[in-house]
Amino acid sequence: MPANFSWIRPEPWGIHVVPADCWIDPAREVPHALVTHGHADHARGGHGQTVATPATLAIMELRYNTREGAVPVEYGETIRLPGGVDATYLPAGHVLGSAQILLEHAGERVIVTGDYKRRHDPTCPPFQVTPCDIFITEATFGLPVFTHPPIEGEMAKLLQRLADQPDRCVLVGAYALGKAQRVIAELRRAGHDRPVFLHGALERMCRLYEDWGIDLGELRLVSDAKKDEMRGAVVMAPPSALNDRWSRRLPDPVTSMASGWMMVRQRARQRGVELPLIISDHADWPELIRTIQEVNPQESWITHGREEALLRWCELHQRKARALALVGYDEDEDD
Amino acid sequence: MEEFAALIDSLVYTTSRNAKLQLVADYLRRTPDPDRGWALAALTEGLDFPAVKSSTIRNLLHDRVDPVLWTLSRDFVGDTAETASLLWPQGPALPGNPPSPPTVSEAVELLAEMTRATVGVKLAQLLDRLDADGRYALLKMATGAMRVGVSARLAKTAFAQAFEVSVEEVEEYWHAIPAPYTALFDWAANGAAPPDTAALPLFRPFMLAHPLEELEVDLLDYVAEWKWDGIRVQLAHAGGETRLYSRGGEDITGTFPEMAEALTIPAVLDGELLVRGAHQGGEEGGAASFNALQQRLGRKAVSAKMLAEAPAFVRLYDVLQLDGEDLRERPWTERRAALEALLPRLPADRFDISAVIAADHFAHLATIREGTRDDAIEGVMLKKRDSPYVAGRRTGLWYKWKRDPLLVDCVLMYAQRGSGRRASFYSDYTFGCWDGDPDEGAELLPVGKAYSGFTDEELKRLDRHVRQHTVKRFGPVRETDRSLVFEVAFDSIHVSKRHKSGLAMRFPRIHRIRWDKPVHEADRIAALQALVRD
Numbered sequence: 001m002p003a004n005f006s007w008i009r010p011e012p013w014g015i016h017v018v019p020a021d022c023w024i025d026p027a028r029e030v031p032h033a034l035v036t037h038g039h040a041d042h043a044r045g046g047h048g049q050t051v052a053t054p055a056t057l058a059i060m061e062l063r064y065n066t067r068e069g070a071v072p073v074e075y076g077e078t079i080r081l082p083g084g085v086d087a088t089y090l091p092a093g094h095v096l097g098s099a100q101i102l103l104e105h106a107g108e109r110v111i112v113t114g115d116y117k118r119r120h121d122p123t124c125p126p127f128q129v130t131p132c133d134i135f136i137t138e139a140t141f142g143l144p145v146f147t148h149p150p151i152e153g154e155m156a157k158l159l160q161r162l163a164d165q166p167d168r169c170v171l172v173g174a175y176a177l178g179k180a181q182r183v184i185a186e187l188r189r190a191g192h193d194r195p196v197f198l199h200g201a202l203e204r205m206c207r208l209y210e211d212w213g214i215d216l217g218e219l220r221l222v223s224d225a226k227k228d229e230m231r232g233a234v235v236m237a238p239p240s241a242l243n244d245r246w247s248r249r250l251p252d253p254v255t256s257m258a259s260g261w262m263m264v265r266q267r268a269r270q271r272g273v274e275l276p277l278i279i280s281d282h283a284d285w286p287e288l289i290r291t292i293q294e295v296n297p298q299e300s301w302i303t304h305g306r307e308e309a310l311l312r313w314c315e316l317h318q319r320k321a322r323a324l325a326l327v328g329y330d331e332d333e334d335d
Numbered sequence: 336m337e338e339f340a341a342l343i344d345s346l347v348y349t350t351s352r353n354a355k356l357q358l359v360a361d362y363l364r365r366t367p368d369p370d371r372g373w374a375l376a377a378l379t380e381g382l383d384f385p386a387v388k389s390s391t392i393r394n395l396l397h398d399r400v401d402p403v404l405w406t407l408s409r410d411f412v413g414d415t416a417e418t419a420s421l422l423w424p425q426g427p428a429l430p431g432n433p434p435s436p437p438t439v440s441e442a443v444e445l446l447a448e449m450t451r452a453t454v455g456v457k458l459a460q461l462l463d464r465l466d467a468d469g470r471y472a473l474l475k476m477a478t479g480a481m482r483v484g485v486s487a488r489l490a491k492t493a494f495a496q497a498f499e500v501s502v503e504e505v506e507e508y509w510h511a512i513p514a515p516y517t518a519l520f521d522w523a524a525n526g527a528a529p530p531d532t533a534a535l536p537l538f539r540p541f542m543l544a545h546p547l548e549e550l551e552v553d554l555l556d557y558v559a560e561w562k563w564d565g566i567r568v569q570l571a572h573a574g575g576e577t578r579l580y581s582r583g584g585e586d587i588t589g590t591f592p593e594m595a596e597a598l599t600i601p602a603v604l605d606g607e608l609l610v611r612g613a614h615q616g617g618e619e620g621g622a623a624s625f626n627a628l629q630q631r632l633g634r635k636a637v638s639a640k641m642l643a644e645a646p647a648f649v650r651l652y653d654v655l656q657l658d659g660e661d662l663r664e665r666p667w668t669e670r671r672a673a674l675e676a677l678l679p680r681l682p683a684d685r686f687d688i689s690a691v692i693a694a695d696h697f698a699h700l701a702t703i704r705e706g707t708r709d710d711a712i713e714g715v716m717l718k719k720r721d722s723p724y725v726a727g728r729r730t731g732l733w734y735k736w737k738r739d740p741l742l743v744d745c746v747l748m749y750a751q752r753g754s755g756r757r758a759s760f761y762s763d764y765t766f767g768c769w770d771g772d773p774d775e776g777a778e779l780l781p782v783g784k785a786y787s788g789f790t791d792e793e794l795k796r797l798d799r800h801v802r803q804h805t806v807k808r809f810g811p812v813r814e815t816d817r818s819l820v821f822e823v824a825f826d827s828i829h830v831s832k833r834h835k836s837g838l839a840m841r842f843p844r845i846h847r848i849r850w851d852k853p854v855h856e857a858d859r860i861a862a863l864q865a866l867v868r869d
Contacts, residue, residue: 145418243759265348265471
């Protein structure tokens with residue numbers, strides 16, 4: 001007998017899987033949590049039990065200093081939750097360890113994407129298109145103005161700037177989990193083999209990526225380097241450090257930022273960015289649309305981001321959709 | 336167009352003035368005529384395409400993008416041209432028919448040909464030939480607001496740097512040659528003869544003064560005049576036309592139409608534009624304060640009411656040309672005589688002359704300067720009697736000796752991060768004064784904001800103070816615990832509805848940092864109100 005999806009309930013602080021009494025990416029402490037990926041707004045600490053991929057659990061351990069209640073699940077693996085719910089973790093292509101969660105109950109299939117993108121990323125396996133009835137998708141860049149360019153062109157811009165101004169360094173602001181490592185890995189792919197200098201806040205996460213088999217080349221800490229050694233080099237820092245006192249130790253830095261928001265000129269200007277790099281770990285508008293078309297669900301539920309525009313697109317294309325008002329997901333401009 | 340689009344993009348992300356100058360100069364050097372001339376016109380907002388409006392762009396997009404998606408996008412991006420450049424549907428590249436982006440000149444030519452009837456089709460065809468950055472540059476150029484932080488003056492300075500000519504000469508010839516300024520490039524880049532400027536009501540670069548500082552001059556060699564607190568203007572009449580220019584060479588004829596009508600003699604005059612007002616204590620027909628003049632600045636259309644209530648007049652300082660003769664090489668004494676002889680030929684309600692101060696010697700002048708009560712007086716000018724009228728600031732010819740500033744003690748309330756070189760420093764300070772007795776629970780109300788007047792060393796210490804005394808954060812702004820006193824200098828203070836204190840300072844700057852002074856000894860709002868002379 002069909003359950004009409006009454007077993008899955010969006011609440012303001014997370015998606016509730018009722019028969020299992022599990023919450024997906026809950027914004028507050030719960031007894032049982034299913035976590036899609038390691039970004040702090042999705043992976044909060046303090047749950048009784050946390051089901052996530054081994055890499056996500058390692059990231060959470062790094063951040064919260066505990067493995068208590070950790071339940072690892074590999075990509076493609078299905079675990080049985082109480083109340084007859086099966087959960088399968090599938091690659092989401094967002095950051096190391098990121099997963100979509102496929103939930104099956106009473107013959108009904110629901111996917112919660114967490115955050116995802118459809119581009120190649122040397123630090124994580126690609127998003128896997130999987131059929132389902134209800135597709136709960138993020139919409140961070142859910143506006144038709146967002147068509148992110150290929151990353152190769154952005155890397156070329158960065159390397160050209162290093163070559164043009166060899167007496168300066170390029171200071172790239174990038175989110176500490178995922179974006180920073182992806183940018184370094186892409187730099188290596190583009191043939192840049194000089195040391196990359198790190199702000200202290202990025203060190204542990206970069207080491208974790210290396211432990212998970214991602215080669216980031218030679219990394220050095222800004223705090224251990226002399227000013228002159230950093231001329232003509234890439235320096236990576238969290239976005240909050242770009243205009244901070246910390247940057248005074250760098251040799252005449254070109255302020256740069258790797259973010260999908262850099263598409264909008266005024267956004268880049270407001271942050272004092274001289275070299276915007278349009279690099280996103282989220283799906284852009286064409287990717288969001290392509291994904292809905294390929295997954296082809298009966299219904300799409302749209303969460304954090306600019307829901308209205310994607311909702312409008314669904315309406316224009318006779319696709320059933322609704323917006324969920326979930327709280328607590330960071331719409332931070334740094335992402 | 337790709338090169339121009341790349342220039343626009345670089346300018347958007349560059350904050351340093353020198354870096355901007357270099358970008359524009361490089362572009363002007365390497366780009367051929369007439370593209371570089373049209374680009375220069377675009378940067379100086381010298382282009383006008385009446386058929387292309389912001390609404391044209393919106394309508395064009397409404398035909399191609401769902402209106403709801405357009406509105407959501409426009410609201411997020413905050414700029415019509417940028418939104419349109421990003422949303423424009425990129426057609427598939429047809430085999431054997433690759434996209435052929437237009438040159439800047441071709442784009443200008445096509446934009447100029449467009450009419451209200453054709454713009455829908457023609458502008459769309461043009462946009463189809465460009466990528467997103469190209470579309471952005473084109474739409475910004477077409478609607479006439481580049482907003483890349485390049486003033487007309489900066490563009491002219493870049494031109495002068497590119498070809499190693501003086502910016503004063505560029506200013507002088509600028510208005511004589513229409514875009515794309517081919518003759519101007521020919522002169523600057525190829526050494527051709529400069530254009531003939533005699534028969535046109537052109538802007539001539541102003542002669543400027545150095546601050547007097549500690550210097551004393553001999554009044555046998557120098558004459559003293561009042562320095563008025565209005566806006567410095569130049570009135571030029573030639574070929575039956577009159578134009579009014581601001582200090583930067585901007586044509587402001589439309590803002591003060593009564594002045595354009597008042598000069599009908601072929602002449603170029605230098606003076607201070609003021610408005611009449613009853614607020615002033617001083618002599619009859621005195622000028623209103625700068626605050627009154629401000630009401631008329633920046634307006635394109637002037638109402639009859641304004642013309643009647645705040646009529647403009649020019650207090651003349653100098654004459655550059657008269658009846659077809661260029662007087663700039665003549666000594667000041669001769670030009671002054673010519674100016675005095677000219678005055679009776681001009682309408683008395685629109686012109687008077689800045690009086691020479693009768694001072695016997697320098698100390699006498701100092702006494703007169705100290706004693707003046709007229710708020711429309713900003714200070715004293717000292718002009719060498721035998722000096723020609725030369726463009727710009729030349730040492731030893733003209734000096735300005737401003738009145739001593741007003742000083743009050745204020746308390747630091749908020750600090751904001753600076754930009755460019757100061758991006759990591761809290762360098763913009765909002766300060767306030769007490770609205771009563773601070774020992775009886777009075778509050779601080781903000782009275783002004785300043786970001787200059789301190790050394791780099793002091794800035795470092797102020798930055799540290801702000802970081803250690805923060806009580807709240809609002810984005811780039813920090814609220815401090817109100818524990819530091821600034822001695823703030825300013826030129827005058829006016830009633831203003833914009834601030835909660837009801838006051839606004841003119842040219843506030845940090846005079847001294849009073850690390851030693853307890854905050855309850857800072858000044859009260861009432862003390863500031865007593866300085867208002869509106």
